[in-house]
Amino acid sequence: MAAAVTTTSSDRMEQLKEFDESKMGVKGLSDSGISTIPSIFLHPPETLSDLKSSTTSCGTGIPVVDLSNLHSDFHRPKIVEQIREAASSWGFFQVVNHGVPVSVLDETIAAIKAFHEQPGEEKAKYYKRDQEGHGVMYSSNNDLYRSQAACWHDSLQLWMSPQPPKAEDIPEVCRRQVVEWDVHAKKVADTVMELLSLGLGLEAGKFKELTFSDARAVVGIIYPPCPQPDLTMGITSHTDPGIITVLLQNQVPGLQVKHGDAWVDVKPLPGGLIINMGDFLQIVSNGEYRSVQHRVLANASNEHRISIVTFFNLTKWRELGTYGPLPELLSPDKPALYRDFTLQQFYDNFYSKGLDSKSLIERIKITTCS
Numbered sequence: 001m002a003a004a005v006t007t008t009s010s011d012r013m014e015q016l017k018e019f020d021e022s023k024m025g026v027k028g029l030s031d032s033g034i035s036t037i038p039s040i041f042l043h044p045p046e047t048l049s050d051l052k053s054s055t056t057s058c059g060t061g062i063p064v065v066d067l068s069n070l071h072s073d074f075h076r077p078k079i080v081e082q083i084r085e086a087a088s089s090w091g092f093f094q095v096v097n098h099g100v101p102v103s104v105l106d107e108t109i110a111a112i113k114a115f116h117e118q119p120g121e122e123k124a125k126y127y128k129r130d131q132e133g134h135g136v137m138y139s140s141n142n143d144l145y146r147s148q149a150a151c152w153h154d155s156l157q158l159w160m161s162p163q164p165p166k167a168e169d170i171p172e173v174c175r176r177q178v179v180e181w182d183v184h185a186k187k188v189a190d191t192v193m194e195l196l197s198l199g200l201g202l203e204a205g206k207f208k209e210l211t212f213s214d215a216r217a218v219v220g221i222i223y224p225p226c227p228q229p230d231l232t233m234g235i236t237s238h239t240d241p242g243i244i245t246v247l248l249q250n251q252v253p254g255l256q257v258k259h260g261d262a263w264v265d266v267k268p269l270p271g272g273l274i275i276n277m278g279d280f281l282q283i284v285s286n287g288e289y290r291s292v293q294h295r296v297l298a299n300a301s302n303e304h305r306i307s308i309v310t311f312f313n314l315t316k317w318r319e320l321g322t323y324g325p326l327p328e329l330l331s332p333d334k335p336a337l338y339r340d341f342t343l344q345q346f347y348d349n350f351y352s353k354g355l356d357s358k359s360l361i362e363r364i365k366i367t368t369c370s
């Protein structure tokens, strides 16, 4: 830890650049057999002391919703209610029997792992930074130069919509699987958004009308084994900015969700998919659905943790270029909790991750003096 205290900011900048320019990623560091992590990965004591505190493991952690009887008139309202309750109280749930074949889940995880396990020179061709909204980007720590401390993961980010990448721009080792996964993840998200719409008392197709899935990124993350998992993080605590996120993970644990004052472990459920609400959904639902803090611990096991995270957001902005709580959800009893926000504010928040942790939600919350 002494290194972190004595490192000057210019030394730190040099080290960040050296790591970035090596394009070796965290996977490269992990493979090199180091027994101590470079100081750029050391997190401040406030972050580290919170790692041990109030972690609870209860059952699978977050609610599990079985979608197998979705088309039965008897079961559907119960499923709508389970999802509404989970999205309001936890902001996270796991779906099972969602219709995506287990073979597709397994192949997608294997393909992302295979990408990250390629020789460094092969991956380096895709290594870049600060390319947002389109294309394919392999990188380590998207916010490397903005965050307080680097995290123990690398990622391959592919924007699948509104402008899908050319097939030849997707790394061949995972090309077919990523394209196939995107179709399945979108289908699951369509179903979940219909149920979430019904849960708000809206038409099932409301979020589709808002083009909720038209800006879409698939991010394949690797969390390599870390020699000092108590000194760093896999990903620091954050909320996701968009509408919803669909998360597929392998069986190596690490994801934690904040529930009340506790950090709750999310147990990977074989065949399950994790769904979480983003800031945008919290705002347009006028706080009915919650975008909840989550984080990933640095990987203490000796196997890679793999997650494939698909972020959903809309492309269609209302004529005025602003959004806010949906008018149909407001009444004298339920006044707007948030002010309207602009596309610019949304993107400023989206890309400021690491700069400051204040979310868009905090910025536009209406405070009442009583």
Ligand SMILES: O=C(O)CCC(=O)C(=O)O
Pocket: 219, 221, 235, 240, 247, 249, 255, 294, 295, 296, 307, 309
């Ligand atoms: O890898 C995970 O399990 C979570 C990743 C995550 O929260 C994110 O990329 O926003």
Ligand SMILES: [Fe+2]
Pocket: 238, 239, 240, 294
């Ligand atoms: Fe996240």
